Amino acid sequence: MNQHHQEKKHLRRGSEFSAWALLAIPVIFYSLFMLYPIVRVFGFSLYEWDGLSDPKWVGIDNYRLLFSNPVLLSSFTHAIILIIFYAIIPLLLGMLLASLLIRGKAPGTGFFRTVMFLPQVIAMVVLAIAWRQLYAPNGLVNSALRLIGLDTITRGWLGDFKTALIAVGFIGTWVSTGLVTVLLMSGMTRIPEEYYEAARVDGAGPIRQFFYITVPGVRAEIVVSLTLTIIAALKTFDLVYITTSGGPGSSTSVPSYEVYNHAFRLGEVGVASSLAVVLTLIIFFINLGVNLIGERE
Template sequence: MRAAAPDRGGMVRRLAGRYRKRAPGEPRAVGYLYILPALAVFGLFLLWPLGQTAWLSLLHWDGLTRATWAGWDNYRDLLTDPQLRAPFAHAAVLLLFYAVLPVAAGLLLTAALTRFRVRGMTFFRTVLFLPQVLAMVVVGVAWRSILAPDGLLNDALGAVGLDGLTRSWLGDDRFALPAVGVIGTWVETGLCLVLFLAGAQRIPRELYEAARIDGAGAVREFFTVTLPGLRAEVSVALTLTVVAALRNFDLVYITTSGGPGNATSVPAYEVYRRAFETGEVGSASAMGITLTAVIFALTLVVTRLVEGRSR
């Protein structure tokens, strides 16, 4: 009796179905093994300390004696104590100098450089990007010398007959925070400009030519061609500068140490001061967790806004 021929077509279909159910290449479990070392380092040096900080924020602890339970008292103090709210208000002011002004200046310079040919562009970029290469401690020491009562800025004002404008820029509670902000603007503008110039190079030149044929001026060309083409770079620049403004510590520590009084105290510096100088570890931890949440929320909002407009 002759045996029935195997159903080769059905076998092929079954094998193809099994293949489609599995991802090509190695099994997914093997892929997780590849990223396991990075996840372990991330968890050990970031997630674990963050969890410890969150736990300490629920305690009253001076760093030495036995801790007592505080619950949400430390977070409640952030909302009710003016001395704890002030650093966040100062950080909001620094957002203008660290994020808004550098991004605006970078966009304006990019618009001008894309419309007009400038000789020595490489040198120009290098000089503007130089503050990003310098350590912030070096920047702080240099600008503290410039803004000192006998510093270069006051000497320049006196040389042109503006002695009435000279002052202790970092020692006056009205001008100390804007002075720190101006330093931040100087540091971040070069970063924004380099990002925007790199993004402008991938905008097709035909778009500029078409806009000019249609009679578009410099302003209309900027809003219809340059700015839409730089949405991704604007998102990156805003994210980096917002984070730099909110986590600002070393510049404040070097230039003013939070003074005069608490006129330039920012959250990151206040966390350091409370944790290591006044022995309020619980309060410092609560402020650190709140600062982390604020940074995450603002960066998420910036990303969503830019992505929403680009769709």
């Protein structure tokens, strides 16, 4: 009897060891491919280094430069502004479009869903080149404005200090709206129709149904949408690089572009690393806040 008990004890220990071993494998891989590079980048941020010669220890001087350089500070401001175009406007448009398609039972929903999602499957470089042509002085945008008699507001949209960032932002809106709409549509299809029938019986109109049934019903999809689009806004590089290269001047410069610019053009790897560290922290805390708010009852 005692021997049988010992065998069961050994088997239990063996199964516990196997479970811990299976858990350790993804943790090790995550540490190697995610945490270790982040630690290395933080280490680079404490040195003055051009990527070739011997690095020189400067401590937090790169961070001091980051917070005292107006161009670098403005790049973060531009990224925050792009959040409006990448996340907030697409969320509002997506809620409207998804509600009209699902609640209005519009025909051709599947086709519309596919068309709306197309910008997500086309390389951003291709989209950026296409939009650069649309925004050109003789492009489709200005041609359409001339056609309706608005010649006075035509311009090189990506070359104007006042409109360049907005023009880039609208490209982000166009790209993100389809993704957000598809996510919200999938959430709205899971809301039981009985909720709306009960609300109509109680005298609730379409607006009250939207705010008291539809919005709470897609809360998880809203959180996912905001998380993805905010990350996309803060990490924008290829779109800015292809359309404006941060110009005119530094009016469309964003942190990801400045990381590339300082690391590979100016040879300031330490400054670029400090930018990357601060950007990573901003992305982490903004999305942590979004998820915490989304989880509240």
